Structure formats: structure tokens, C-alpha cells
Amino acid sequence: MKNRVVLYFSAVQSEQPIIYQLIKNTDLIVNILKADINPQKEGYLVVELEGDKPHYEAGIKFLENLGVIVEPLSQTVVWHDELCIQCGACASFCPTQALSIERESMIVSFDNSRCVVCGMCLECCPTLAIKLHFELKEAV
Ligand code: SF4
Ligand code: SF4
16 A cells, blocks of 8 residues: 655654664655754655555554554645646546636636645646645644
8 A cells, every 4th residue: 555644743752763663664755745844853654555455454553553643644735826837738537627727718727626636737848837735734
């Protein structure tokens, strides 16, 4: 299984080799997608964890036992219309018509409420006008 989660660290935890131990103890593949740390040394990591179910569950338990807060990653798609050149490529891939072309005007628009974050549009946009946004807790 493969899952993306957000790990929130305290200042004490951020000074420990937790990711090294996680990999060593559980054999999980850990792909760090985003990381940030504030001046108080508290921080978060957005990671993709890959492994079989028992190892995945052992990894989550390992983190939680250390006091790391583990939360599922919440993602949304953001459309930057200022970067859009109205080529229409994304609309032909979008399965839910969240990205669609108004036939009369041929203008592309984005309806976030219809987006299921399948990611199909991300690959096809020539100007990178469509981006994934990771939603994180405010207080870290
Ligand atoms: S992520 Fe999927 S559903 Fe959302 S706009 Fe892109 S193609 Fe459409
Ligand atoms: S693929 Fe990108 S540039 Fe083309 S219409 Fe969609 S958002 Fe705009």
C-alpha cells in the first residue's frame, strides 16, 4: 500500500533521527514530499509511505508511540487562471468536468466543488497552471 500523510513534530522530536528509525524498523519506503520547520524547531513533513499493510501499520504505530502526530494528507487542486493559456487540454482529461470548456466562448473554467483530485489534469497542462495544494494544520 502507498499513502500520503502529514507528520507533525515537536522541537524535541525534530532533533531525533525518526525517519531513519522508521525506515530501519519497518522497511517502509519513505518519500519526503514537503518539509518545513519553524524557528522554535517544530515542524512537519509531508511523506509518502509505501510498504505492505503490516509494515505500514507498524510504521504508523511507531510514529505515534514517539508522540509524532500523524494525519492523512488532505489535498486540493488549485487552478491558476493567470497562467492558463486556454489550450483546453485539461478539460479533455477531467473525468468530472471540474475543468470544462464553455462551448460558445471556448473559455476554460474550474469548478473546485466537482474536483475529485484524481490528478489527471496535472500532467497535461503545458504552463503548470494546475497545482496540488497540501492542506496543513495552522498551528505547527
Ligand atoms: S484533479 Fe481530476 S477531477 Fe480535479 S480538475 Fe483535475 S482532472 Fe478534474
Ligand atoms: S491545460 Fe493548462 S493551459 Fe491548458 S486550458 Fe488547462 S489549465 Fe489552461
